Amino acid sequence: MENVFEIHDLSSWFGENQVLKKIRMDIARYSVTSVMGPSGCGKSTFIRCLNRMHDMTPGFRLSGQILLDGVDIHSEQIDPVYLRRRVGMVFQQPNPFPRMSVFENVAVGLKLNGKAHSRADIAERVERSLVMAALWNEVKDHLDQPGISLSGGQQQRLCIARALAVEPEVLLMDEPCSALDPASTAKIEELIEDLSEKYTIAVVTHNMQQAARISDQVAFFLMGELIEMDKSGKIFTNPSDKRTEQYITGRFG
Amino acid sequence: MTGTITFRRKAVDRAMKWVFYLCAFLVVLPLFLIFFDLVIKGAKELRWSLLIDLPRPVGEPGGGIANGILGTVVITLLTMTWSVPVAIMSGIYLAEYGRGKFASAVRFAVDTLTGVPSIIMGIFAYVLLVVPMKRFSAWAGAAALSMIFIPVVVRTTEDMLRTVPTTVREAALALGITRWKATLRITVRTAWPGILTGILLAMSRIIGETAPLLFTALGNQFWQSHLDQPMAAVPLQVFTYAISPYEDWHDKAWAGALVLITMVLLINIAARVLTREKR
Numbered sequence: 362m363e364n365v366f367e368i369h370d371l372s373s374w375f376g377e378n379q380v381l382k383k384i385r386m387d388i389a390r391y392s393v394t395s396v397m398g399p400s401g402c403g404k405s406t407f408i409r410c411l412n413r414m415h416d417m418t419p420g421f422r423l424s425g426q427i428l429l430d431g432v433d434i435h436s437e438q439i440d441p442v443y444l445r446r447r448v449g450m451v452f453q454q455p456n457p458f459p460r461m462s463v464f465e466n467v468a469v470g471l472k473l474n475g476k477a478h479s480r481a482d483i484a485e486r487v488e489r490s491l492v493m494a495a496l497w498n499e500v501k502d503h504l505d506q507p508g509i510s511l512s513g514g515q516q517q518r519l520c521i522a523r524a525l526a527v528e529p530e531v532l533l534m535d536e537p538c539s540a541l542d543p544a545s546t547a548k549i550e551e552l553i554e555d556l557s558e559k560y561t562i563a564v565v566t567h568n569m570q571q572a573a574r575i576s577d578q579v580a581f582f583l584m585g586e587l588i589e590m591d592k593s594g595k596i597f598t599n600p601s602d603k604r605t606e607q608y609i610t611g612r613f614g
Numbered sequence: 615m616t617g618t619i620t621f622r623r624k625a626v627d628r629a630m631k632w633v634f635y636l637c638a639f640l641v642v643l644p645l646f647l648i649f650f651d652l653v654i655k656g657a658k659e660l661r662w663s664l665l666i667d668l669p670r671p672v673g674e675p676g677g678g679i680a681n682g683i684l685g686t687v688v689i690t691l692l693t694m695t696w697s698v699p700v701a702i703m704s705g706i707y708l709a710e711y712g713r714g715k716f717a718s719a720v721r722f723a724v725d726t727l728t729g730v731p732s733i734i735m736g737i738f739a740y741v742l743l744v745v746p747m748k749r750f751s752a753w754a755g756a757a758a759l760s761m762i763f764i765p766v767v768v769r770t771t772e773d774m775l776r777t778v779p780t781t782v783r784e785a786a787l788a789l790g791i792t793r794w795k796a797t798l799r800i801t802v803r804t805a806w807p808g809i810l811t812g813i814l815l816a817m818s819r820i821i822g823e824t825a826p827l828l829f830t831a832l833g834n835q836f837w838q839s840h841l842d843q844p845m846a847a848v849p850l851q852v853f854t855y856a857i858s859p860y861e862d863w864h865d866k867a868w869a870g871a872l873v874l875i876t877m878v879l880l881i882n883i884a885a886r887v888l889t890r891e892k893r
Contacts, residue, residue: 414784419713446790456781459804470789473799520785527789 365390365531365561366411366429373406373415373423380406382585383425388531393553393562395572395593398582399613404565405453407582408533411563412448413441429531446474449529453536455516457508457523464504466519467491470527486526494522495552514545521552525560532556534564538571550575569609573597581605649875656872659865664873669835669851672860679870681837685752685846686877689831690821692756692841693763698813701764702802705771705809710797721772727765733825735761740829752838752845755831759820766819770812774805807889814885818878824849848874 366388373381380403388394396404406415413434415421427434434444457466467487471478478486487504491497496518500511508519517537524532534553538546553562553575566572572579573593580590581602589602600606607613663678670677704724708717739758744750778801786796802809827833833850834843848870855867 412788414788417787442790442792444790445788449790450784450788452781452785452788454781456779456785458782458785458800460806461803469800470791473791473795474789475792523785523789 363390364388366427366563367431369426369428371407371410371423371425371427373403373410373421375418376420380585381410381423384587386580386587386590388561388563389577390561391557391559392577393557393564393575395576395579396563396565396582397567397569397572397579399608400567401584402582403585404567404582405535408535408563408565409450411531411533412445412450414450416441446527447529448531448533449524449527451517451520451524451532451534451537454540455513455520457511457516457519459507459509461508462505463491463500463508463511463519466508467522467526470523474527487522490522490526491519493525493556494518495548495555496522512545514541514548517541517545517549518552521549521556525556529560531561531563534562536565536567538566538568546571569597581608583608649879652868652872652875655865656868656870659869660872664866664869668837669866672858672863675862677866679846679848679851679866679873681834681846682848682851682870683873685831685834685838686821686848688841689752689755689759689827689845689847690817692752693759693820694813694817697760697763698767701767701813702771702809704764704768705775706797706802708768708772709775710801724765724768727761728769730761731825732758732762732823733828735759736826736828736830739826744830747842749842750830750832750844752831752841752843755827755845755847758826758830759823762823762826763816763820766816767809767812770816771805771809774808774812775801777808778804811885811889814881814888818881821877821881822849822874824853828853848877 364387366386368384368386368388371381371384372379384407396408398404409415410423410427411434415423429439429444429447432438458469461469464487467490468483471483471486488497488501491500496515499515500519508516511519517540521532521537538549541549550571553564556562557577564572564575576593578590579593579596581588581596581600581604583604589596589600589605591601596605597609600609661676663676664680665678665683666680667676667678668681669679704720708721708724711717712720735758738761739754743754743757747754782804783796783801786800787793791800827847827850831847831850832844833854834846836846838845852867852870852874855863855870858864
């Protein structure tokens with residue numbers, strides 16, 4: 362299978378504090394990869410390297426290479442703005458833009474990313490994105506109400522629709538369900554499965570059951586190191602590393 | 615024993631509550647006293663002609679401050695046309711980009727500027743514009759008022775932008791939107807009600823300023839549409855009338871003051887109404 366991301370010896374630091382240590386990882390196209398591990402293991406930091414969200418963080422630096430379709434994302438050829446159009450992101454807390462309607466929330470990426478779209482084209486893309494995010498039926502009659510008036514689970518699906526509207530190739534999700542109730546979580550998980558037919562997805566989670574349910578492959582992080590990465594079936598039944606086994610059997614974390 | 619302690623504690627608690635209430639009441643009292651005083655004393659001259667007529671010489675009945683009202687509107691709008699964008703952009707700089715020494719220096723300078731007495735802004739504009747241009751003008755008045763308006767709006771804009779959660783900025787950037795667009799179209803939009811309130815409050819402040827206009831816009835007894843000429847303003851007219859020795863001018867000063875405070879009140883109410891919606 363073809364790899365979307367190839368990560369070579371990625372290390373990163375916040376000031377003096379090293380958070381990631383020589384991470385090597387390949388992410389295959391149209392796969393779902395879960396990144397799990399205890400709090401503070403560097404999983405969020407890792408995933409945010411993939412769309413250069415740390416660019417603005419003072420004191421952050423990294424070494425190693427992150428190749429997207431074979432091109433280093435830190436090379437001159439890649440503008441972080443374009444990178445983020447190809448690699449979208451959904452955050453831990455649902456964060457629709459306040460003071461924007463449901464429609465505007467989804468449309469805003471299209472309107473502001475410089476490509477001219479006609480009004481009808483935008484409306485069509487908004488609908489398509491909301492359908493893909495499994496939210497259309499719930500909001501189609503009140504597209505002009507504020508995005509933040511939706512329930513938490515709906516807000517998170519709105520954020521997914523917003524990310525999908527700009528047609529990325531990869532979707533990064535940083536603990537997308539940790540602020541949601543079980544019913545909403547189930548919906549998002551179902552959605553991730555559907556989306557993986559068209560998108561490459563990387564999900565950070567500290568929920569092992571979730572990782573087992575949704576992913577093709579699971580990466581286990583501990584103290585900034587990638588301990589083990591394998592098919593999800595293998596890692597939960599027969600992990601190669603002792604520490605992975607201890608983690609999944611609830612010995613720590 | 616415990617009974618008296620409990621009693622005392624409760625009594626002190628109640629007494630302190632009343633002290634807080636009383637202080638709050640004392641704070642709002644001047645506004646009501648000023649307003650009622652102005653209504654009573656200004657009512658005598660408050661006629662339609664006050665709002666639509668030019669001033670008349672001493673002793674002649676009637677006449678108004680229409681040119682002053684228009685002048686105040688013109689000078690205020692003139693001030694705001696350049697001050698609003700400059701102030702908002704500087705506020706954006708401080709909140710979104712400003713790190714390090716330059717930003718601290720700007721912040722310190724802006725805070726200091728906020729505390730500079732307004733007459734100094736007038737003197738400065740006089741030296742900078744009136745002297746080289748060899749005439750008093752609306753431009754000079756607006757320049758002096760800008761120096762009062764801008765620092766206030768810079769800081770409120772900065773403060774309001776800081777209330778926007780980081781997650782909003784991150785969400786915008788993650789969509790592949792350039793930073794300046796994300797800032798102007800999303801972050802600023804999120805903080806807009808607060809920024810707008812800041813603008814309106816600063817506007818009501820400059821509407822009432824007299825000292826910066828004394829030797830810049832100077833005042834004028836007639837209509838004046840040229841911005842490079844001396845222009846009338848309500849506070850200047852109130853000032854002229856109030857220090858004059860004539861009884862009927864004193865009445866007009868009261869009426870002018872009433873007009874002024876009504877303008878300020880209306881702007882403040884507008885600020886309230888505009889920020890209440892959509893919150």
